Amino acid sequence: MGFDALTLECFLAVADTGSFTRAAEKVGRTQSAVSQQISKLEDRLQKQLFMRTKNLALTPSGEIFLGYVQEILKLQREALDRFLEPELEGEVRFGVPEDFASVFLSQILTDFSRLHPRIFLNIECDLTLNLLERFKKREFDLVLVKISKPQDFPNAIDVWSETLEWVGKSVHFTQKETPIPLVLSPQPCVYRSRAINSLESTKRKWRIIFSSHSFASTIAAVRAGLGVTVLPRNMIPQDLQIIPKQEGIPQLSDTHISLLKHDETNPTINSLGDFVIKSLHPKKKNRI
Numbered sequence: 564m565g566f567d568a569l570t571l572e573c574f575l576a577v578a579d580t581g582s583f584t585r586a587a588e589k590v591g592r593t594q595s596a597v598s599q600q601i602s603k604l605e606d607r608l609q610k611q612l613f614m615r616t617k618n619l620a621l622t623p624s625g626e627i628f629l630g631y632v633q634e635i636l637k638l639q640r641e642a643l644d645r646f647l648e649p650e651l652e653g654e655v656r657f658g659v660p661e662d663f664a665s666v667f668l669s670q671i672l673t674d675f676s677r678l679h680p681r682i683f684l685n686i687e688c689d690l691t692l693n694l695l696e697r698f699k700k701r702e703f704d705l706v707l708v709k710i711s712k713p714q715d716f717p718n719a720i721d722v723w724s725e726t727l728e729w730v731g732k733s734v735h736f737t738q739k740e741t742p743i744p745l746v747l748s749p750q751p752c753v754y755r756s757r758a759i760n761s762l763e764s765t766k767r768k769w770r771i772i773f774s775s776h777s778f779a780s781t782i783a784a785v786r787a788g789l790g791v792t793v794l795p796r797n798m799i800p801q802d803l804q805i806i807p808k809q810e811g812i813p814q815l816s817d818t819h820i821s822l823l824k825h826d827e828t829n830p831t832i833n834s835l836g837d838f839v840i841k842s843l844h845p846k847k848k849n850r851i
Contacts, residue, residue: 566604568639571632573600574612578629581618640841641678652681653831658697658706661688662778663820666798671842675835682831690776692751698823704832705824707839709753720822722840727757727815729806730799731791736812744772744790746781753818758793761813795820 569590576586577597587594605612612625621629659668664686672684689697691708698706707722729736735743743762747755762769773784785792785803795818799805806812822840826832 566635568636570600570604571636573597574604574628575632575636577601577613577619578621578625578632581620583619637674637842640838641674651679651831651834653829654683654685655832655835656685656687656702656704657835658687658689658694658703658708660691660694660707660709661776662781662798663707664688665778667843668839671839674842675838678838679834682835684835690748690751691753695823698825701825704826704829705822705836705839707820707822709818710821720824720836720840722820722822722843724817724819725795725797726817727754727793728796728799729758729791729812729815730794730803731785731806732788732804733806733812735791736806739811740768742768742770745769746773746784746790746792747771748776748781749774754793757815757818761815765813767813 569592572590573586573592576589577583580586580589583594583598583601587597590597592600601613608624608628610624610628611622612628613619614622672686676682676684687703691710694703694706694708695710697703698708710719731746745758747758749755759769772790773781775781775784781792782800782803784790791806793815796805808814820843822836824832824836
């Protein structure tokens, strides 16, 4: 006997929120109903999936099961998309930051193209501020961007919000008289401006030691110990150190990852937008 969709959605909601209460709000059920679904699931698998601490956390068995659940739900969505919208066709002009394309979008776009072979994806990578300017000029149908105020755009969909982290060796912050070496993208870049503004607000000296549009080059420079960079937590490779928040470490404000589109009625554009949002959602709390 297989797993029913509600049980899997409840499990995913609890894993995502770390709370039965917030998970219940997400799936539209009562807290007790969600708790019962998780208990039944654990009984069936004969494994504890969550550690019942202040914030629910996945056990090692829960982490393994999470991968299966994400794949099962992904296949369900693909099947529905394939048979409910098999005749969609046309072109979608999609703009995306290079770092997001490198980390997240390759498999997503491959899966979408398999489902909708008659939709032509015209994809371009650029810096967020460039993407925004080109979006305003209607050079793109959709853009996935990092912005401070998604409410400034009438059709913005806030995919997720996350606090930026300083990444690299903390020793770069300990010598007060030495300028902090920065590894950042060239202007215009949201992460660059956040890093520099936070340092200047605390009157810390800084200098750009390495600058590149390439996400891979930025990561390589930090790995080599050249300096520190700024990244959202879910884009930080496991082998790089998050510099802990403590006295002397400038605080960084949240970043919002939003999907912008001009046309709310075009089913071809909406299909790609919905697919990207659904596919990205489970990734938002996982480091790469």
